[in-house]
Every structure is written in structure tokens, then in C-alpha cells.
Amino acid sequence: MSPADDRRDASGRQRGAARSQGRTQRSAAAPSQRRRGSDPARTAAYDVLRSVDGSDAYANLVLPPLLRERRITGRDAAFATELAYGTLRLRGRYDAVIAVAASREVSTIDAPALDVLRLGVHQLLGMRVPAHAAVSETVGLAREQLGTGPSQFVNAVLRTVGRSSPQEWEDTIRAAAGDDELAGLAVxxxxxxxxxxxxxxxxxxxxxxADEIAALLAADNAAPRVTIVARPGLADTDEVLDDAGDDVGTVGALAPTAVVLSGGDPAALTSVRDGRAGVQDEGSQLVTLALTQAPLDGPDDRWLDLCAGPGGKAALLAAVAGERGARIVANEVQPHRTRLVEQALRAVPADAVEDVRTGDGRTVGTDEPGAYDRVMVDAPCTGLGALRRRPEARWRRTPADLASLSALQRDLLVSALQAVRPGGVVAYVTCSPHLVETQLVVKDAVRAVARLGVEVVPIDTPAVVRGIAPGGEVDLDDTRTDVQLWPHVHGTDAMHLTLLRRTS
Structure with missing residues (x-):
């Protein structure tokens, strides 16, 4: 690779893009004047941030199709991905930096200009982009998207940011938070x-x-590796590894169905394209497999996924059910998510899927009492356990969300405990470790069904999980009957799992 190519890659610019747009690639002009526009990768990242801010979109749903549509691939796609996701993860830190550098509250800065500034600060403080390239390319983006006046403001702020190191800025914004240690850690x-x-x-x-909080927050800010599930009876980990190529994947440490990729595009895998495998966090795989392995009394023929969308857990359940001669009913309240479940189940043998339907999970227990042997309740939640994957969620949720969500979670779990037969098993799952959404919901639901004459007992969930993990080595609290996974401990999303058996 030539030195010129190396410089272009380091700045994240698409190789040859400047010539194809009729621009020269080097200039004697000042960096702030060197670029009249921006490169495709930075423009894509900017458009993602605007979609997230303007339409409450999720970056992981917006960016991949945008990259395909604009034919941004290779290093440019990787640059755009890190720029967009990294900026969203560290938005709070960067807003604090911008407020100091601009000598004004970020709430007084127009939203589009603020997004451009965030992208520039991430390049300066969070990526290996030379300072001159970070400033000139971001100012070019501002000029292209916002006009000359805002671009001058962007130039001035970024030059101020670039005068101090990341550690110096961290010290500055931590000090600005005052004596509250948690407030400093939060910013x-x-x-x-x-x-x-x-x-x-x-x-x-x-x-x-409680001292683990710093490690947990840092783990939330680390980009997660892509994990593939090899759905039993349809694909195996060896096939996925072969398909991924040499030195690209490793077998998961917790779930025997998991392959963790260190690179490459999962959509390029044959097994993923045809539905025999899929993208699914290893923690999500583990809690799903735990339901299939939990001991029960009596028949084991009919399973229910009460909140099945978008279909990852339902597909894994159905694959296991197919191997055992059982059938699954997948229920989802929103029609568009029901279609996603149908797509996820496309490779599963038809005799393993009894029905994919749209309906309110809260009524299943009264409509079909005692009709199922195993029931999965993957309840809607704040998503605080998946901030690595959906970093924007931390800025959208508020404490006020907990009341409505926990009420819904309780109602769904009550319905599930009614829908399972005596001797059957229910798995209560959330992608949040919040105590209001996990332990308190379970306690409230168990009390509620007891008033209806339904008795349940906890299953030793840590023992079930250890029985699934290769080697059985999982860092869990054996004093509890439920399981809480953590990104800083297990390398997964912070999934919660409680297994309950209905006794009467």
C-alpha cells in the first residue's frame, strides 16, 4: 500500500472518491478550507445520526441498508459503522466536551450542527483519525450539509477540542461534574x-x-462482536465456522449453538441467508436453550413463545422443538413483527411450527388455560441490558417508562403462568437487569397468580444454565434461583432469566 493510500484509509475516505467527484486530493489551503463537501462514509454516519434524532430510528436498523444502498463497502463501511455507533455510544461524554469547547450549553446548538460536532469529536478523541483530517473532513461535512456559517462554528469548536488529549478532556468534564462520583462516572x-x-x-x-459499575458502563460502550446461532437440526457450529472462513470465528463459551465472529459480513454466510442460522447474542441463545432444558413433569409436546417478535428466540425454540417432535406456537402483538417471525422461521420444518399468529399475549392465559408445556415470555423492556447494540436507547428511556413497562411485564408473566399446564415450565426473560423489570415483576406475578389458584415454584436456573454451557463454567450467583448475565462478566447482553414450574 502506498503512503497516499494509507493516509486516505486513516481518514476514512473512500479511495479514489475525491477524483471521481472532480476534486483534488491535496491542497495548500488551510484544513478548514480544504474540503467543500464530505466523503460517503462520513455522510452516511451523519445521516444515521439525523435519523436517530429526527425519527426515533434505531441505528442498527438504519445503517446497514443505507450502506448497501450507497454501495459503501470494505474499510469505508467499517469506518462509517464505528463513526455512527461510537458517536451514539459516547454522546453524553462528547456533549460535555462540546459544551466546554463552545462555551455554551449543547441545548442551544442546532441539532444538525450538534450531530456534526459529535462526529468530529469522536474522530478526534475516540478514533485513530489524524487531527487535521478529522477537522477538515468534518468541516467539509458541515459546509455541505449546513452551509458556510455553521461550518465556521464547527471549525472553531473542533480546533479547540483538538488542542487537548482525550485524558485531559476526561479530567476536565469529570471535574465539571463536581464531587458526586456517580455523576462524574455518568458523564x-x-x-x-x-x-x-x-x-x-x-x-x-x-x-x-457496586464497585463493578465502572466496568459495566465501559462494557456498554464497547462495540459487541457479532454472534451467530447455529439452529439445531438445521446447521451446526462447524458449518458456520467453515462458511465464515479461516480465523474469522470461534465457538461461543456459553451456548453450544454460538459462533462469535471477529470480522466479515454475517449476511454473506449461506446458513444465515437461508435461515438455518441467524444473528443472535450469545446470552439470548443461552436463556432460550435454558427453557428447552429445564426439567418438567409430564408431556413435552406443545411450546409457546408469547412475545415472539422479531423471531430470534422463536426460531431457536422451533429448531429444538423439531428435533424432539414438539410444536411451537409463536404469538406476537404487532403485525409487522409477526411477519419478521415468519421470516425467521422459514427454514424450520413445517411440522415443528403449529402457528404464527398476531394477538395480545396478555389474554392467552385466559383464552388457553393450561394449554402449553413450555412458555417463553421475552417481555418488552427498557433495553438497558443491550446498550452495546442500541446505544441510543439510553437517551430515549426515562424512569417514567418503568411503571408502564413493569405493569405490562407482570401481566404477560401472569398470562404465561396461566397458559402453562401444571408440571410445565415458564421462562421469564428481559434484556434489562433493572430490578423493577426483573425480580420485582416475578414476585408480583407469582403473588397475582396465587390469588387465581395457580401455584408456582422457582427452578434452580443457575444449575440449568451451567448444564448448557460447554464445560459448565459460568460466573453466577448460586444463592439465587434466577440468572443475571452481564456484558462486563459474560461478554453478553445483560439478559435476565427466571425459570418457574407451575405445580397446580
Whole structure:
């Protein structure tokens, strides 16, 4: 690779793009004047941030099709991905930096200009982009998208940011937070303070040290590796590894169905394209397999996924059910998500899928009492356990969301405990460690069904999980009957799992 090519890659520019647009690639002009526009990768990242801010879109749903549509591939696609996701993860930290550098509150900066500034600060403080390239390319983006006046403001702020190191800025914004240690941690690790407090309480409530909070927040800000599920009876891990290529994947440490990729495009895998495998967090695979392995009394023929969309857990359940001669009913309340479930199940043998339907999961228990042997309740939640994958969720949720969500979670679990037959098993799952969404929901639901004459007992969930994991080595609290996974401990999303058996 020539030195010129190396410089272009380091700045994230599409190789040859400047010539194809009629621009020269080098200039004697000042960096702020060198670019009249921006490159495709930075423009894509900017458009993602605007979609997230303007239409409440999720970056992981917006960026991949945008890259395909604009034919941004290879290193440019990787650059755009890190720029967009990294900026969203560290938005809180960067807003604190921008406020100091601009000598004004970020709430007074127009949203499009603020997004451009965030992208520039991430390049300066969070990526290996030379400072001159980060400034000139971002100013070019501002000029292209916002006009000359805003681009001058962007140039001035970014030049101020670039005069100090990342550590110096961290010290500055931590000091600005005052004497409250958690407040300083919240701004440096880019989480709302209420989320930091809730996560610390969740650690303690699950038998872990409150001192782990810094490691947990840092793990939330680390880009997760892509994990593939090889659906039993349809694909195996060896096939996925062969398909991925040499030195690209490893077998998961927790779920025997998991392959963790270090690179490549999962959509390029044959097994993923035809539905025999799929993209699914290893923690999600583990809690799904736990339901299939939990001991029950009596027949084991009919399973239910009560909240099945978008279909990852339903597909894994159905694959296992097919191997055992059981059938699954997949229920989803939203029609568009029901279609996603149907797509996820496309490779599963037809005799393993009894029905994919749209309906309110809260009524299944009264409509079909005692009709199922195993029931999965993957309840809607705040998503605080998946902030690695959906970083924008931390800025959208508020404490007020907990009341409505926990009420819904309780109603769904009550319905599931009614829908399962005596002797059958229910798995209550959330992608949140918040105690209000996990332990308290389970306690409330168990009390509620007891008033209806339904008795349940907890299953030793840690023992079931260890029986699934290769080697059985999983860091879990054996004093509890439920399981809480953590990104900083297990390398997964912070999935919660409670297994319950109905006794009468």
C-alpha cells in the first residue's frame, strides 16, 4: 500500500472518491478550507445520526441498508459503522466536551450542527483519525450539509477540542461534574445518571459488588462482536465456522449453538441467508436453550413463545422443538413483527411450527388455560441490558417508562403462568437487569397468580444454565434461583432469566 493510500484509509475516505467527484486530493489551503463537501462514509454516519434524532430510528436498523444502498463497502463501511455507533455510544461524554469547547450549553446548538460536532469529536478523541483530517473532513461535512456559517462554528469548536488529549478532556468534564462520583462516572462513561444508579442497584441486587459499575458502563460502550446461532437440526457450529472462513470465528463459551465472529459480513454466510442460522447474542441463545432444558413433569409436546417478535428466540425454540417432535406456537402483538417471525422461521420444518399468529399475549392465559408445556415470555423492556447494540436507547428511556413497562411485564408473566399446564415450565426473560423489570415483576406475578389458584415454584436456573454451557463454567450467583448475565462478566447482553414450574 502506498503512503497516499494509507493516509486516505486513516481518514476514512473512500479511495479514489475525491477524483471521481472532480476534486483534488491535496491542497495548500488551510484544513478548514480544504474540503467543500464530505466523503460517503462520513455522510452516511451523519445521516444515521439525523435519523436517530429526527425519527426515533434505531441505528442498527438504519445503517446497514443505507450502506448497501450507497454501495459503501470494505474499510469505508467499517469506518462509517464505528463513526455512527461510537458517536451514539459516547454522546453524553462528547456533549460535555462540546459544551466546554463552545462555551455554551449543547441545548442551544442546532441539532444538525450538534450531530456534526459529535462526529468530529469522536474522530478526534475516540478514533485513530489524524487531527487535521478529522477537522477538515468534518468541516467539509458541515459546509455541505449546513452551509458556510455553521461550518465556521464547527471549525472553531473542533480546533479547540483538538488542542487537548482525550485524558485531559476526561479530567476536565469529570471535574465539571463536581464531587458526586456517580455523576462524574455518568458523564465520562456517557450514561444518564438515573441509568447508572439503576445499574449499580442491579449489581448489588444480584449479589455483585457496586464497585463493578465502572466496568459495566465501559462494557456498554464497547462495540459487541457479532454472534451467530447455529439452529439445531438445521446447521451446526462447524458449518458456520467453515462458511465464515479461516480465523474469522470461534465457538461461543456459553451456548453450544454460538459462533462469535471477529470480522466479515454475517449476511454473506449461506446458513444465515437461508435461515438455518441467524444473528443472535450469545446470552439470548443461552436463556432460550435454558427453557428447552429445564426439567418438567409430564408431556413435552406443545411450546409457546408469547412475545415472539422479531423471531430470534422463536426460531431457536422451533429448531429444538423439531428435533424432539414438539410444536411451537409463536404469538406476537404487532403485525409487522409477526411477519419478521415468519421470516425467521422459514427454514424450520413445517411440522415443528403449529402457528404464527398476531394477538395480545396478555389474554392467552385466559383464552388457553393450561394449554402449553413450555412458555417463553421475552417481555418488552427498557433495553438497558443491550446498550452495546442500541446505544441510543439510553437517551430515549426515562424512569417514567418503568411503571408502564413493569405493569405490562407482570401481566404477560401472569398470562404465561396461566397458559402453562401444571408440571410445565415458564421462562421469564428481559434484556434489562433493572430490578423493577426483573425480580420485582416475578414476585408480583407469582403473588397475582396465587390469588387465581395457580401455584408456582422457582427452578434452580443457575444449575440449568451451567448444564448448557460447554464445560459448565459460568460466573453466577448460586444463592439465587434466577440468572443475571452481564456484558462486563459474560461478554453478553445483560439478559435476565427466571425459570418457574407451575405445580397446580
Amino acid at each position: 465520562v462513561e456517557s450514561h444518564p445518571l438515573w441509568v447508572v444508579r439503576a445499574l449499580r442497584e442491579a449489581l448489588v441486587g444480584n449479589g455483585r459488588s
